[in-house]
Amino acid sequence: MKVQFIISWVLRGLGVLAVLCYFFGGAKLGQLFPGLIGKSLGPVFYAGVVLYIAGAVYYRFLFSKERKEREKSRREEERKAQASINAEKSEVEK
Numbered sequence: 001m002k003v004q005f006i007i008s009w010v011l012r013g014l015g016v017l018a019v020l021c022y023f024f025g026g027a028k029l030g031q032l033f034p035g036l037i038g039k040s041l042g043p044v045f046y047a048g049v050v051l052y053i054a055g056a057v058y059y060r061f062l063f064s065k066e067r068k069e070r071e072k073s074r075r076e077e078e079r080k081a082q083a084s085i086n087a088e089k090s091e092v093e094k
Contacts, residue, residue, distance in 0.1 A: 008059035015052025018044055 021029055022045040029041065 004062050005059075008055045008062060011055030011058065012052050013055075015048045015050070018048025018051060022048060050085075054084060 022041050026041055029044065
């Protein structure tokens, strides 16, 4: 696996983890970081959303080039297959 692929999924995982901590782990975050008691956990939620979006956008840009190359090679193979079918048909007609 490529390191970039792993990084994109780690960012997305951290984003999901931060959002889950916002919804279900407010008490645990208060115990781990006593300075957060009585303060809003909104930044944790927004940080999670930003991390997830960053990972998704990174993945999209990273693999868009590879997707284009795969699509191009698939089209080439289809053209070659169609050309061979057409050549066989023309030989049969003769």
